[in-house]
Each structure stands twice: as C-alpha cells, then as structure tokens.
Amino acid sequence: MSTRFDPSFYRRFYKNPRTRVTTREEMSRRANAIAGLMRYLELPVKSILDAGCGLGLMRASLLRSFPGATYTGIEVSEHLCKQYGWTQASLAAYRPARRFDLIVCYDVLQYLTDRESVRALANLGRLCRRGLYFHAPTHEDWADNADLSCSDSDIQLREANWYRERLDRNFSHVGFGLHVRRGVAFAQWEMEKPAEKRL
Template sequence: MTSRAEMTVRASFIAAYTRHIGCPVASILDAGCGLGLMRESLLRALPGATYVGLEYSEYLCNRYGWVQGSLASYRPRKPFDLVVCFDVLQYLDDESAEKAMRNFARLCRGVLFFSALTRRDWRENADQSRTDRDVTMRTGAWYRKRLTKNFRPIGAGFWIRRGAPLVTWELESVG
C-alpha cells in the first residue's frame, strides 16, 4: 500500500530523471494506474504531456475515466515516450506477466519505469504488516531476464528502450 505523498515524490523523481537523460516526454502511459496517484505530479512536472491511465478494474475506469484493458494485450495507436508500471505485475500469473513484459516493447519508445515486489524485497524490504502478500512472488532475475530483451537497465527502476536515442553515462548506469 502506497500513500499519495510517496507517489508524488516518485512521480517527481521519474520526471526529473527522464529530463536528465534527455527523454522528451509528450505522452505517458501509467500501466495499472489504480487510483492514478501519480497523474497530477507527472503532468505538473512534464508540462504539455498527455496522460493515459490503463487499468483492468472496470469500477476504477468508470470512476476515474481510465482506459480499461489488460497490460498483456493493450494496443494503442502509437507507443508512449514514458511508460510507468509500478507494482502491478506481481498481481499477474507468470504467463500474463510475460505477455505484459513483451508488450512493453510495443508500448514504450523511450523510458520505462518499472517496479514489482520480488521475493528478496518481501524478505528484506517490505513492511509485511501493510504489504499485500496475495501476489506472485518472483525473483528480480526473472523480471530482468525478460525486460533486457527489449530494454537496457539504467538503474533505480529505469529502463531505456533498445534503439532509443538516449544517452546515459557508464557510471550512471547498471552493468
């Protein structure tokens, strides 16, 4: 469970880092947006950008105006400059999570900000009294193996779409 304040800080960080690496952001996909807690902060920090909230829950889509759909099968007309997928894929089974990660390549032409609860995070980092345990626990390696097919990790949850003309310095990147 994440607070609005935490999501505001996270959204500001995402916007600042995409600017730092020179990624112009005209379009944002918040994949599995839930209540849309990052929407206002992302749009404030990335003026002029459009925001699409993608959510599976029909109730949340009706209430907040999000696009209803599955991350595994969503097909927009064109890819987004920035895709945010924060703590969503642990709620999917392995097959659906793999399809979703393959779909990231179609959805994102620039930067992907990705996070998911891992087994290690559950053991070492999560406040288990307030973290949902009814999820599919996977290793970080499981996610990295699938993401690196189409993205290059640059640290802190950021991944650059392979082929995107963005510069990151060696010591500011992972690996």
C-alpha cells in the same frame, strides 16, 4: 481480476491511513524522480501511459513535470474506470494504435500469472518509445524490503532476475527502476550505471 479490485481493496491498501501501503506524498516523490531521470537523460516526453494506474496518484506530478503531455491510464478495475475515467484493459492484452514516450508500470505484474506477465512484458517493449519505469515486488523484496504488516500477500512473487532477463530484451536499465528502450540514444556516465552494467 476486475472484481478483485473492488472499492474495499482500494480502501484497505490506499485510503485507510492505518492499513494503506503508500501515500500520495510518496507516489508524488516517485513520479518526480521518474520525471527527473527522464529530463536528466534528455529523453522528451509528450505521451505517458500509466499501466495499472490505480487511483492515479502519479498523474498530477507527471503532468506538472511534462507540460502539454498526454496521460493515458489503464486499469483492470471496473470500479476505478467508472470513477476516474481510465481505460479498462489488462497490460497483457492492451493494443492501442500508438506508442508512448514514457510508460509507468508500478506494482502490477505481481497480480498476473507467469504467462500473462510474459505477454505484458513483451507488450511493454511494443508500446514504449523511450522510457519505462518498472517496479514489482520480488522474492528478495519480500525478505528484505516489504512492510509485511500492510503489503498485499495475495500476489505472485518472482526472482528479480526473472524480470530483468525479460526486460533486457527490449530495454537498458539505467538505475532506480528506469529503463530506456534499446536503440534510443542517451548519455550516461560510467559511475551512474547500475553495477551489473559495469561488469
């Protein structure tokens, strides 16, 4: 896995303006949205885990939003770990001695097998103290949302409910990809909840 994510992978999907799948600006907006939701729900953040952090495009915005918070980036790419100083680890096997107030897991699990993904999702439940932002492209996204001209097609596509069923074991989904660990107190107006939570 670590050899797959070599310099050419990041040049193609993140650095080359003609072939990249996202931009620094988009990732900054995403980080600001995550931080805004955590603050709105009054969930304090002193520690952040960016699981599969890649180039670390959300790091600066997250740290600006949560002054004094620690940021840990984990990544399987040996190349990126050497370049940016991330911890080389797979989310399926990562076992730090601490938990994190906020975990960001953006576009990671589509690169893992089903068995690895199940372990990674269970690990998110162990590692997360308060909030989890989770995103992975699904079968539904591939049909309706993904820009197939630049998206990496060498991935594991699963139904959205495959992820939801496993996330629901440890988290409550509050919308826009943010999940709050079960047992953590927070207030949310009824009309702010995702539709499936209102049924």
